[in-house]
Amino acid sequence: xxxxxxxxxxxxxxxxxxxxxxxxxxxxxxxxxxxxxxxxxxxxxxxxxxxxxxxxxxxxxxxxxxxxxxxxxxxxxxxxxxxxxxxxxxxxxxxxxxxxxxxxxxxxxxxxxxx
Amino acid sequence: xxxxxxxxxxxxxxxxxxxxxxxxxxxxxxxxxxxxxxxxxxxxxxxxxxxxxxxxxxxxxxxxxxxxxxxxxxxxxxxxxxxxxxxxxxxxxxxxxxxxxxxxxxxxxxxxxx
Numbered sequence: 001x002x003x004x005x006x007x008x009x010x011x012x013x014x015x016x017x018x019x020x021x022x023x024x025x026x027x028x029x030x031x032x033x034x035x036x037x038x039x040x041x042x043x044x045x046x047x048x049x050x051x052x053x054x055x056x057x058x059x060x061x062x063x064x065x066x067x068x069x070x071x072x073x074x075x076x077x078x079x080x081x082x083x084x085x086x087x088x089x090x091x092x093x094x095x096x097x098x099x100x101x102x103x104x105x106x107x108x109x110x111x112x113x114x115x
Numbered sequence: 116x117x118x119x120x121x122x123x124x125x126x127x128x129x130x131x132x133x134x135x136x137x138x139x140x141x142x143x144x145x146x147x148x149x150x151x152x153x154x155x156x157x158x159x160x161x162x163x164x165x166x167x168x169x170x171x172x173x174x175x176x177x178x179x180x181x182x183x184x185x186x187x188x189x190x191x192x193x194x195x196x197x198x199x200x201x202x203x204x205x206x207x208x209x210x211x212x213x214x215x216x217x218x219x220x221x222x223x224x225x226x227x228x229x
Contacts, residue, residue, distance in 0.1 A: 030214070032214050032215045034217055036220075041222070041225075042222050042223075043119070043121075043205055043207075043220035043221050043222045043223050044158070044205070044207075044218075044220040045220070046217045046218075046219075049215075049217055051215045090157055090158075094214045094215070094216075095214055096213065096214040097171075098170075098171070099170075100146075100163050100165055100170045100171055100212055101146065101163070101209060101212045101213060101214050101216065101218075102160065102163075102171070103160070103218060105157035105158055106157060107156070107157055108155075108156075108157055
């Protein structure tokens with residue numbers, strides 16, 4: 001069974017400061033990892049994904065994440081945040097169960113950018 | 116703009132009503148999903164359709180009845196819901212349900228049960 005842990009429920013950060021949102025996972029099979037962002041009153045939008053290959057993955061809106069197999073982590077980073085980055089961020093792990101894709105989401109981290 | 120369209124955006128219904136949620140995508144995706152999301156919680160998987168066939172039912176109560184009339188449409192029929200069913204209902208799709216494919220989400224239907 002797979003699981004995802006996002007230890008930080010809220011992360012306040014000043015505008016233009018760097019930020020890291022932490023994600024740890026466990027999975028018994030091949031790992032496919034995703035970060036999604038959810039703005040208020042909207043659905044989830046894909047930020048980036050790790051499937052294989054380079055452990056540093058670049059996504060939209062200046063975000064990047066690093067896959068670390070030994071630490072089972074997939075932390076999300078941005079060197080300089082903007083007010084518009086205020087949102088809920090979900091880390092997710094995907095596996096195939098019974099021939100069908102099942103995605104398990106972490107509990108989410110609310111990023112609050114302070115002007 | 117989202118590529119997965121959900122209607123209605125908001126729905127208020129009584130516990131004895133029957134209503135339906137609708138989801139539509141025109142990306143040619145063959146896997147479609149219903150999720151339930153309570154406030155300040157992650158989405159919880161309810162149903163998975165693969166090539167218009169119900170593949171996964173995550174032990175959802177029978178008052179929720181999914182339907183996939185064709186490869187572009189996904190419905191969720193609601194009947195005799197309870198107040199605890201109030202939530203944001205999200206529809207998603209992926210190319211054909213393989214594990215490495217990201218899911219594309221609609222903006223959801225916010226459901227309130229009186």
